[in-house]
Amino acid sequence: MAISLNTPLPFRFLSGSPPPFPLSNLTPISPSLNHNRLSSSRFNFPAPTTNLPTINCDYTAFEVRDVSYQPPGTQLKLLNSVSFSLPEKSFGLIFGQSGSGKTTLLQLLAGISKSTTGSIYSQKYGNDGNPIQPPEPLSPERVGIVFQFPERYFLAETVLDEVTFGWPRQKGSYQLRENLALGLQRAINWVGLNGISLDKNPHSLSGGYKRRLALAIQLVQIPDLLILDEPLAGLDWKARADVVKLLKHLKRELTVLVVSHDLREFASLVDRSWKMEMGGNLREELIPL
Numbered sequence: 215m216a217i218s219l220n221t222p223l224p225f226r227f228l229s230g231s232p233p234p235f236p237l238s239n240l241t242p243i244s245p246s247l248n249h250n251r252l253s254s255s256r257f258n259f260p261a262p263t264t265n266l267p268t269i270n271c272d273y274t275a276f277e278v279r280d281v282s283y284q285p286p287g288t289q290l291k292l293l294n295s296v297s298f299s300l301p302e303k304s305f306g307l308i309f310g311q312s313g314s315g316k317t318t319l320l321q322l323l324a325g326i327s328k329s330t331t332g333s334i335y336s337q338k339y340g341n342d343g344n345p346i347q348p349p350e351p352l353s354p355e356r357v358g359i360v361f362q363f364p365e366r367y368f369l370a371e372t373v374l375d376e377v378t379f380g381w382p383r384q385k386g387s388y389q390l391r392e393n394l395a396l397g398l399q400r401a402i403n404w405v406g407l408n409g410i411s412l413d414k415n416p417h418s419l420s421g422g423y424k425r426r427l428a429l430a431i432q433l434v435q436i437p438d439l440l441i442l443d444e445p446l447a448g449l450d451w452k453a454r455a456d457v458v459k460l461l462k463h464l465k466r467e468l469t470v471l472v473v474s475h476d477l478r479e480f481a482s483l484v485d486r487s488w489k490m491e492m493g494g495n496l497r498e499e500l501i502p503l
């Protein structure tokens with residue numbers, strides 16, 4: 215399947231709800247979690263490898279339970295009973311050898327492929343650590359994904375056309391477009407693209423700004439989960455530092471899951487980390503520094 219950053223957008227924009235609030239009005243929220251609860255024997259999780267603070271209150275977590283994946287028509291098992299939990303407004307990092315299945319897992323989370331077994335959902339917990347609502351399947355429309363080297367999939371000749379590529383054009387969608395326009399303005403400010411002319415050709419932007427643009431496209435509507443595959447790949451040191459800083463800012467507002475080999479650069483952001491072993495086995499592990 216040819217993957218384009220723009221491919222899923224029409225569906226996202228049409229079926230997702232408009233941004234519920236301006237992010238600029240938000241007070242940064244620290245993850246309010248007792249992560250010991252998340253690693254309770256109920257879920258059979260290993261000891262926590264995070265530095266999330268321990269505060270009791272309700273919270274939501276993205277849950278992946280016993281997910282396995284075999285590409286249709288093959289006997290290959292690329293993911294083997296993968297389970298993990300990522301609390302909202304926290305930063306998760308998956309690392310591991312090339313070919314171990316990290317991107318495959320992200321593709322399942324984004325709904326690009328469908329898992330062979332297992333489930334992916336969000337779960338609300340009370341302050342006693344017990345679920346307080348039925349689990350809700352994670353809707354692909356509410357997941358933003360920035361692929362590795364997203365700039366390779368830019369299609370439009372201007373920044374504006376690139377960001378609005380999937381927007382509805384038909385009559386009667388004024389309200390939706392108005393909401394999208396507000397979301398766009400916020401996303402552009404948020405990623406620091408406000409100094410860039412919207413008439414510019416996306417391919418003429420610097421490496422770091424191309425990544426900002428790819429992020430802005432995903433942030434027009436606030437995703438429940440933002441996932442990024444190797445966000446620093448191919449960038450120079452300055453752009454890498456800029457993207458890390460941007461993600462540090464974003465993690466205050468969003469749940470972020472990153473696949474990366476650049477462990478040192480993300481170390482200060484990580485709340486939870488997992489290593490993908492060859493054969494598609496995921497286990498919670500501190501990043502090796």
Ligand SMILES: Nc1ncnc2c1ncn2[C@@H]1O[C@H](COP(=O)(O)OP(=O)(O)OP(=O)(O)O)[C@@H](O)[C@H]1O
Nearest residue numbers: 285288290292310311312313314315316317318319
């Ligand atoms: N549809 C498919 N059919 C068969 N094999 C596949 C398919 N998709 C991926 N693979 C194989 O599955 C393995 C895992 O691929 P994946 O891209 O998920 O690894 P990765 O951990 O993300 O690697 P990298 O760090 O190099 O990006 C690889 O050996 C890949 O060639």
